[in-house]
Amino acid sequence: MRFPMTVYAIAQFEYTNKEIYSRYTAKFWDVFKNFQGELLVNDENPTVLEGEWNKSKMVVMSFPSKPAFIEWATSPEYLAISKDRQAGANATIVLCEAADIASLAQLSTAA
Numbered sequence: 001m002r003f004p005m006t007v008y009a010i011a012q013f014e015y016t017n018k019e020i021y022s023r024y025t026a027k028f029w030d031v032f033k034n035f036q037g038e039l040l041v042n043d044e045n046p047t048v049l050e051g052e053w054n055k056s057k058m059v060v061m062s063f064p065s066k067p068a069f070i071e072w073a074t075s076p077e078y079l080a081i082s083k084d085r086q087a088g089a090n091a092t093i094v095l096c097e098a099a100d101i102a103s104l105a106q107l108s109t110a111a
Helices: 018-032 066-073 076-088 101-110
Strands: 007-015 038-043 057-063 089-097
Touching (some): 007 066, 018 076, 066 089, 076 089
Antiparallel strands (some): 007 057, 007 089, 038 057
């Protein structure tokens, strides 16, 4: 049986109009706090350890499951404010599942 797995939304933003993007951030928390997510990273100056990074901001959020993320991302409340995010920044956003520690442990003992 597979249990719901934590997912991480990882977003990189490049501002195209910071004033418009700021309208989004001003309303973000009032919407986000009503859902099951947790804001883990909100950084405009991350330390680049390898490669190049020419974005304006990095955001990482966690949700207890993919359905919980979808509930937030498709909610009427979020869709209403996301228009300013899309108008004020270009984004690359990926959704990743957390590592299945039990499966990893089985692999390491089988080796």
